Amino acid sequence: MALRKVKGNLERMFDKNLTDLVRGIRNNKESEPKYISQCMEEIKTELRQDNLAVKANAVAKLTYLQMLGYDISWAGFNIIEVMSSPKFTYKRIGYLSASQCFHQDTEVLMLTTNMIRKDLNSHNMYDSGTALTGLACFINGDLARDLANDVMTLLASTKPYLRKKAVLLLYKVFLKFPEALRPAFPRLKEKLEDPDPGVQSAAVNVICELARKNPKNYLSLAPVFFKLMTSSTNNWMLIKIIKLFGALTPLEPRLGKKLIEPLTNLIHSTSAMSLLYECINTVIAVLISISSGMPNHNASIQLCVQKLRILIEDSDQNLKYLGLLAMSKILKTHPKSVQAHKDLVLQCLDDKDESIRLRALDLLYGMVTKKTVMEIVRRLMTHMDRAEGTMYRDELLQKIILICSQNNFQYITNFEWYISVLVELCRMEGTQHGGLIANQLMDVAIRVVAVREFTVGQMALLLDNAHVIVGPAAARSSIAEVLYAAAWICGEFSQLLANPKATLESMVRGKVVSLPGHIQAIYVHNMLKLYAHIIATAEEEDDTEMIEEVTNLLLERLPVLVSSGDLEVQERASCIVHIVTYVQKCHKNGDKVGADLALLMMGELNPVAPKAQKKVPLPDGLDLDVWLNDPPSESEEEDDEVYRKDIFVKADSSSKHKKEKYEPSEEELQRLRDVRKAEQANNPYYVKSPANANTLPQHLVKAEDIPIENLYMNVPLKIQGMTSLDKYQMVDGWQDGKKRHKKQKKRSKKKDRAVSSSDEEAPPMHVVNRDVGEMPEGAHFSDDNEADDRPEDDPHRALDINLDEPLAPNEVLPTRSHYEAKTQRTDEEEAKSLRSDAASQKKIKK
Numbered sequence: 001m002a003l004r005k006v007k008g009n010l011e012r013m014f015d016k017n018l019t020d021l022v023r024g025i026r027n028n029k030e031s032e033p034k035y036i037s038q039c040m041e042e043i044k045t046e047l048r049q050d051n052l053a054v055k056a057n058a059v060a061k062l063t064y065l066q067m068l069g070y071d072i073s074w075a076g077f078n079i080i081e082v083m084s085s086p087k088f089t090y091k092r093i094g095y096l097s098a099s100q101c102f103h104q105d106t107e108v109l110m111l112t113t114n115m116i117r118k119d120l121n122s123h124n125m126y127d128s129g130t131a132l133t134g135l136a137c138f139i140n141g142d143l144a145r146d147l148a149n150d151v152m153t154l155l156a157s158t159k160p161y162l163r164k165k166a167v168l169l170l171y172k173v174f175l176k177f178p179e180a181l182r183p184a185f186p187r188l189k190e191k192l193e194d195p196d197p198g199v200q201s202a203a204v205n206v207i208c209e210l211a212r213k214n215p216k217n218y219l220s221l222a223p224v225f226f227k228l229m230t231s232s233t234n235n236w237m238l239i240k241i242i243k244l245f246g247a248l249t250p251l252e253p254r255l256g257k258k259l260i261e262p263l264t265n266l267i268h269s270t271s272a273m274s275l276l277y278e279c280i281n282t283v284i285a286v287l288i289s290i291s292s293g294m295p296n297h298n299a300s301i302q303l304c305v306q307k308l309r310i311l312i313e314d315s316d317q318n319l320k321y322l323g324l325l326a327m328s329k330i331l332k333t334h335p336k337s338v339q340a341h342k343d344l345v346l347q348c349l350d351d352k353d354e355s356i357r358l359r360a361l362d363l364l365y366g367m368v369t370k371k372t373v374m375e376i377v378r379r380l381m382t383h384m385d386r387a388e389g390t391m392y393r394d395e396l397l398q399k400i401i402l403i404c405s406q407n408n409f410q411y412i413t414n415f416e417w418y419i420s421v422l423v424e425l426c427r428m429e430g431t432q433h434g435g436l437i438a439n440q441l442m443d444v445a446i447r448v449v450a451v452r453e454f455t456v457g458q459m460a461l462l463l464d465n466a467h468v469i470v471g472p473a474a475a476r477s478s479i480a481e482v483l484y485a486a487a488w489i490c491g492e493f494s495q496l497l498a499n500p501k502a503t504l505e506s507m508v509r510g511k512v513v514s515l516p517g518h519i520q521a522i523y524v525h526n527m528l529k530l531y532a533h534i535i536a537t538a539e540e541e542d543d544t545e546m547i548e549e550v551t552n553l554l555l556e557r558l559p560v561l562v563s564s565g566d567l568e569v570q571e572r573a574s575c576i577v578h579i580v581t582y583v584q585k586c587h588k589n590g591d592k593v594g595a596d597l598a599l600l601m602m603g604e605l606n607p608v609a610p611k612a613q614k615k616v617p618l619p620d621g622l623d624l625d626v627w628l629n630d631p632p633s634e635s636e637e638e639d640d641e642v643y644r645k646d647i648f649v650k651a652d653s654s655s656k657h658k659k660e661k662y663e664p665s666e667e668e669l670q671r672l673r674d675v676r677k678a679e680q681a682n683n684p685y686y687v688k689s690p691a692n693a694n695t696l697p698q699h700l701v702k703a704e705d706i707p708i709e710n711l712y713m714n715v716p717l718k719i720q721g722m723t724s725l726d727k728y729q730m731v732d733g734w735q736d737g738k739k740r741h742k743k744q745k746k747r748s749k750k751k752d753r754a755v756s757s758s759d760e761e762a763p764p765m766h767v768v769n770r771d772v773g774e775m776p777e778g779a780h781f782s783d784d785n786e787a788d789d790r791p792e793d794d795p796h797r798a799l800d801i802n803l804d805e806p807l808a809p810n811e812v813l814p815t816r817s818h819y820e821a822k823t824q825r826t827d828e829e830e831a832k833s834l835r836s837d838a839a840s841q842k843k844i845k846k
Contacts, residue, residue: 219248267307
């Protein structure tokens with residue numbers, strides 16, 4: 001026996017320990033996978049030995065390899081062997097490895113129940129502590145059910161070390177076995193008054209986590225927590241309690257009235273920024289919940305805002321972010337208190353941290369009023385011009401539109417200014433919010449009748465300068481969507497156009513074929529609207545020349561769109577070509593059809609509610625899941641695929657029937673060069689080289705030799721005729737200028753008043769259709785959210801339990817009990833059973 005022990009110790013001297021493994025990995029950086037595979041083979045050999053010390057050393061090395069990303073689930077049984085070691089050094093290694101690689105679906109966990117129970121009931125508190133720590137990492141429903149009573153027993157331990165760990169483990173037990181919450185809650189509640197501060201903090205932590213998802217079940221604990229808040233000096237525990245009160249206050253407004261004074265005292269006295277922030281958050285929640293009952297809390301609001309300003313002005317970026325976040329909560333109920341700090345929020349837009357800039361943008365969204373909207377938008381647009389990064393500039397653009405359009409343009413008093421802002425935003429290169437700008441242009445044109453003429457004029461300019469908008473960066477952005485809105489507005493309200501023919505010519509230019517398919521389709525459709533308006537007007541004025549010009553223009557340009565690769569464009573263009581051809585034939589016969597054609601586009605379009613499509617009721621008898629026709633068989637689908645494979649899709653480059661590339665000869669190239677030079681010489685708009693410029697021989701001039709330079713347009717291109725925002729900025733200062741004039745001397749006051757009355761005009765007041773929009777017949781608009789906030793697999797759903805009701809007799813934690821065999825029946829019971837069986841058989845025979 002002694003020789004075997006000596007032999008085992010000698011073998012261990014030559015085994016690699018964890019230090020050797022780490023050193024070897026560092027020394028084999030170039031062949032690390034090969035070295036680790038060799039170590040894995042050695043570890044597998046060590047795990048097959050009977051010596052527990054060797055196995056523990058192997059498991060320790062496996063634990064390190066698992067941290068490097070290697071799978072060690074195959075060694076689960078060996079890990080359990082090390083966990084069952086009576087020696088604490090080895091047991092700790094086993095539990096550490098289990099906490100890293102075991103999970104709730106590990107199959108070998110069923111072998112650990114009795115072993116963990118034995119460790120929990122061990123006389124050595126460190127064995128129990130290690131078991132509690134490891135169990136929290138891999139506990140599943142079966143372990144939680146079987147060991148809940150043993151964990152509860154440790155709550156009565158004389159050692160605070162075990163009580164604290166047992167209280168913390170209860171949270172994981174409740175998540176996996178919700179039935180344990182009601183029986184265990186009285187014991188957990190007692191730990192809130194435990195003499196040890198660590199146990200007390202653990203109990204507060206567990207209850208706060210439970211109450212975070214289901215706060216109404218813990219209202220009865222408010223007096224206990226209020227006592228802890230006023231007596232404890234532990235900042236960490238105070239933060240937890242104050243966060244809990246923030247969740248309880250909306251459910252019990254009377255609690256909020258009692259919390260105002262102690263929370264205000266903490267805000268004045270504490271120097272811990274984390275505690276200060278939580279106090280301010282809870283005060284905000286309290287004031288929101290009791291705002292209807294006690295509105296006179298301006299002093300508390302001003303105190304919170306002043307403290308938050310200190311956080312925002314702090315150099316710590318985290319505190320600055322939290323200050324802005326809390327300020328946005330105050331803004332919802334007390335906007336005037338926050339609007340006084342508009343200068344500070346605008347300064348945050350220049351912060352180097354993008355998250356702080358975005359949070360400041362969210363604040364500005366709520367700080368807008370009718371008086372400040374123009375100034376805030378001007379500052380944001382100036383900031384957008386010098387901002388770096390397309391993503392942040394897109395966020396700025398989106399926020400500008402949200403600020404102006406909130407509550408159906410509640411704060412917009414001058415819609416000509418807003419249209420000018422949207423047109424100005426079209427010049428931002430690389431934006432991904434072209435669709436958002438287009439929707440706003442159409443929405444304003446539909447809702448605000450008084451501004452339609454101005455909008456149509458601006459959209460006509462956009463169509464005329466489409467080449468400026470659809471530049472080289474169009475492929476990387478969605479700004480071309482603005483042309484969708486421009487074409488629709490000019491077509492829908494064509495009677496307001498100053499020169500419909502010029503707009504129609506702008507729409508049929510060759511550049512239209514480079515636009516996306518859905519924009520080409522809307523172009524084609526609105527060409528017909530413009531054509532109908534022009535024909536109807538020309539017929540009233542007997543202008544046959546105008547009719548011939550626009551008809552020939554469409555018949556000349558539309559065939560290009562008829563051959564488009566987009567089916568929608570093809571169909572619409574072909575339809576319009578036939579309509580125009582028919583109109584041309586009618587005019588040759590002397591018939592006037594302009595008025596009839598215009599009737600096709602008659603009618604006013606109203607705004608549609610955002611949820612209108614969702615609220616459309618299904619007709620009776622309609623089943624959307626049933627096939628309208630019998631589904632085609634697989635053989636038919638394969639046959640059809642052969643014929644329609646290359647109809648609308650460009651053929652694959654690897655196709656057998658690929659055409660050979662044509663390469664012109666040198667003579668043909670020379671002839672093409674001569675033709676090109678002759679065209680350039682006759683073109684008055686082509687900039688020619690000076691006569692004395694050094695030229696190369698013609699046979700050396702090639703296209704690839706021509707130097708090409710990239711043209712960088714850092715400054716947005718200016719569109720002639722667009723209204724400048726400076727005009728509206730002067731109008732915005734009309735009232736401020738009037739107030740300043742009042743403060744001057746009487747003589748200058750009269751002079752300034754005369755100037756302002758003659759040169760400046762008050763901003764126009766437009767009538768806006770702020771209805772939600774049209775809904776389907778019988779449907780009503782509602783803001784209810786049908787979906788539940790919490791997912792179906794959220795474990796906190798099962799923990800939504802009423803803890804105030806008394807326990808039922810069957811609500812007990814499961815305990816171990818011996819198997820009880822069934823007792824033998826007496827002779828009388830056996831005879832009675834036989835008689836009943838015989839009687840039942842007779843009934844069956846009958």
